[in-house]
Amino acid sequence: MNVQIQTVHFDADSKLIDHVTRKIQKLNTFHDRIVSVDVFLKLDNLAHQIKDKIAEIRVRIPRQDLFVKHESKSFELSFDMAFESLIEQVKRKKEKKIQ
Template structure:
């Protein structure tokens, strides 16, 4: 699976990139036909002092794609919430394919 990580309005540190890559590789345990995934890490409200961290994940499988978005005060928290939601979507889709 090809994982593309893009940062918008900032430069991510290597630790965050490695965390995202490592977790995204675990998606293969839930669906074996994942073609590629795109992870977007964004800063919102850049003009204000409080910056929300947005994580968007798009996963492509044959004839379908999944999309999740999560916002919180840290990228790790946003990514965990988005990843959990994505895993639920992938599991539900796979159950429908089997049934």
């Protein structure tokens, strides 16, 4: 599984990168054919005065892509909420494949 983490409009500290990497490694327990995972961490300072933190995750599985996006006031919370949503999508896709 190829994992890429990209930050937009800021430089992430090692604690945030470690948090994301540790969680992404757990995806293999839910689906064994994941080709790649792209994580985008962005600052949205155009729409609001308070900077929202956006986490986007794209997972490539043979013949399909899964995508989730979430925003909140911290990167960890945004990523965790997007990750939970992604796990549900992965589980649903795997169940459909089994049936």
